[in-house]
Amino acid sequence: MKLYTRAQNSAGERVRIALNLKGIAYEYVAVSMLGPGEYSRINPQELLPALEVDGRVITQSAAILDYLEVAFPERPLLPADPVVRAQALAFGSVVAAEMHALTVQRVRRFLTSEMGAGEARVQHWVAHWLGLGFATLEGLLAARSADWQFCFGDEPGWADLFMVPQVANGRRLGIELGDYRRVTEIADRCRRLEPFRLAEPQMQPDYPGEPVPR
Ligand SMILES: N[C@@H](CCC(=O)N[C@@H](CS)C(=O)NCC(=O)O)C(=O)O
Numbered sequence: 610m611k612l613y614t615r616a617q618n619s620a621g622e623r624v625r626i627a628l629n630l631k632g633i634a635y636e637y638v639a640v641s642m643l644g645p646g647e648y649s650r651i652n653p654q655e656l657l658p659a660l661e662v663d664g665r666v667i668t669q670s671a672a673i674l675d676y677l678e679v680a681f682p683e684r685p686l687l688p689a690d691p692v693v694r695a696q697a698l699a700f701g702s703v704v705a706a707e708m709h710a711l712t713v714q715r716v717r718r719f720l721t722s723e724m725g726a727g728e729a730r731v732q733h734w735v736a737h738w739l740g741l742g743f744a745t746l747e748g749l750l751a752a753r754s755a756d757w758q759f760c761f762g763d764e765p766g767w768a769d770l771f772m773v774p775q776v777a778n779g780r781r782l783g784i785e786l787g788d789y790r791r792v793t794e795i796a797d798r799c800r801r802l803e804p805f806r807l808a809e810p811q812m813q814p815d816y817p818g819e820p821v822p823r
Contacts, residue, residue, distance in 0.1 A: 610635040611661040613643075613651060616813035619709065619774035620670040621658035626770040627677050629804030631684045635660075639815035671705060674767065686766040693754070697761040700749055701771040708742035708775055712782070732783070739779050743789045746772060750791040758798065765799050773799045777809075 612628070612635050614621030628635050640648050640657060652659040652668050659666050660673045667673050678686055687694045710716075712735045720726040720734060750760065760768035776796040779786060786793050799805045810816055 611638050612636070613638045613640055613648065613659040613661070614657050614813075615640055616810040616816040618657045618810075619778055620656070620705070622774040622808050622810070623670045623770045624658050624660065624673050624677075625808035626773065626805055627674050627686060629807055630686065630765065630770070631677060631681045633677070633681055637814060639813075641815055671701065674770075678767075686770070688761050688766065693761050696749070696753075697766060697768040700746065700760060700768040703742060703745050703749070704771040704775045707745070708739055709778070711738040712778075735782050736784060739782065739784045742775075743779065743784070743786065743792060746792050747789040750795070759795055765802065765805070769795065769799050770805075772796055773805055 610633065612621065612624060614625070614637065616639075649655050651661070651666055654668060656668070658670060658673065659668045660676070661667075662676070667676050674686065687697055717731050717735065720731050721728075726734070753761065757763050759765045760772060772792065773796050776786065776792060800809075806812065
């Protein structure tokens with residue numbers, strides 16, 4: 610199995626955490642090491658990550674995670690209870706669709722280069738969408754049916770691996786997280802665990818230095 614990623618790739622970090630939690634060995638392929646045009650032949654969208662399984666490619670982190678969950682069920686990432694399972698999926702969607710997708714580096718760049726927004730307006734945009742998102746995550750955690758150690762269970766799983774890279778991005782982007790106590794406590798608990806620590810940007814072979822949030 611080959612994971613096409615780069616150190617600073619928070620969607621890829623979700624997959625790295627999942628692979629680590631499930632104990633699956635994989636080859637880390639830093640896209641910067643590929644030749645010109647090589648990655649667009651692997652993933653026409655050119656976004657990261659992509660997972661190659663015996664020559665076939667899966668794109669989009671949620672689809673990759675779903676594949677891992679089905680193909681390697683021994684250490685599940687999703688809760689067994691159908692309602693809690695759906696709540697964990699919903700939590701991940703808030704991060705991927707309503708926080709990350711609106712504030713990712715290519716969106717910030719587009720706001721600057723195509724929409725004429727200066728640094729302050731881009732920061733306003735980011736603070737608005739991430740603030741709403743973190744408030745939503747905190748609300749979802751407060752409404753859980755039990756006060757689990759991690760988002761939706763006493764083992765870290767699907768929701769945690771979406772949340773942790775997004776919390777790191779929020780911190781790098783200067784978002785004040787003091788109001789989101791459950792979010793930060795669980796994220797900090799996760800970051801002390803090896804599967805999360807080993808997935809962080811600075812632990813990757815192509816880490817270039819101070820991360821830019823992606
Ligand atoms: N919805 C996609 C998002 C992928 C995405 O936006 N990836 C960013 C980095 S987190 C990317 O590839 N940016 C271009 C780059 O890093 O070259 C997923 O979940 O996989």
